[in-house]
Every structure is written in structure tokens, then in C-alpha cells.
Amino acid sequence: MSDITIWHNPACGTSRNVLGLIRNSGAEPRVVEYLKTPPSRADILDAVGRMGIPLRALLREKGTPFAELGLGDPALTDDQLLDAIAAHPILINRPVVFTPLGVRLCRPSETVLDILPEPQRGAFAKEDGAPVVDAAGRRSSG
Numbered sequence: 001m002s003d004i005t006i007w008h009n010p011a012c013g014t015s016r017n018v019l020g021l022i023r024n025s026g027a028e029p030r031v032v033e034y035l036k037t038p039p040s041r042a043d044i045l046d047a048v049g050r051m052g053i054p055l056r057a058l059l060r061e062k063g064t065p066f067a068e069l070g071l072g073d074p075a076l077t078d079d080q081l082l083d084a085i086a087a088h089p090i091l092i093n094r095p096v097v098f099t100p101l102g103v104r105l106c107r108p109s110e111t112v113l114d115i116l117p118e119p120q121r122g123a124f125a126k127e128d129g130a131p132v133v134d135a136a137g138r139r140s141s142g
Contacts, residue, residue, distance in 0.1 A: 006029050018097060021109060021120070025120055044085060122135060
């Protein structure tokens, strides 16, 4: 069993890039397609607590019912936000990665490099061709 977990959306390019970077380190993560298997309220609260961010920072606006649900209202409580996430898991921004070195919302995708226990094993480029890691496994400068 892997000690790395990713809350993944296979339709999201950033999520696919992060999964590729995890695999490029030699790890095969536990992949949770959170739209098919949404995390529990407790799991969501644990994740934001471990990331040290407010629950609101986990919300995704683009391509979600964020605006229609009025989730921009600062008066909403965490319980109300959790209710909205439970009803619409697409509101979870992605990908969220859990490793022994920490938990991060990996946007941009390179953020995952900060919490991977093993180094990159070779070159890696994002789907758009942008280099992330060079042939020696070092971060590319761009």
C-alpha cells in the first residue's frame, strides 16, 4: 500500500500532471477519484487542518456551482460550506496530495515536488510541454 494519496480528477490537466510527477518519483499512489468517491466531512476537515488553510481556500469556483450557491458570502460557516461540498464534490479544488512529508493542494502541479519523499527519476514535462523536471531529476527553471 502506498503512503501517498491523491484526490484526483482525471478530467483535470493539473491533476493528471501531479499524478505523473508522483509516478515519476517511483511511487504508485492511492488514487481517490473524489467525484466518484467523495471524502467525508471529517476527511475534508482533516485535510485542510493538515494543510493549515481555511476550508474556504479549498473551494473551487471555476466550473462549479460556487456562484449559484452563493458560496462567496463570507458569512457562511464551515458547516454550511461542508454541506455544499457534500452535495457538490466538484467544489473541492484539486488535486490534494497526502504524503509522509505533508498535505498540499498542488496548484501549480510543481507544488507536489515539495512533499514527495523520493526524488524524480528523470525528465518530466506537463501535458502542454512545459518542462518541470530535467533528465537529472532536478526542477527545470522554465
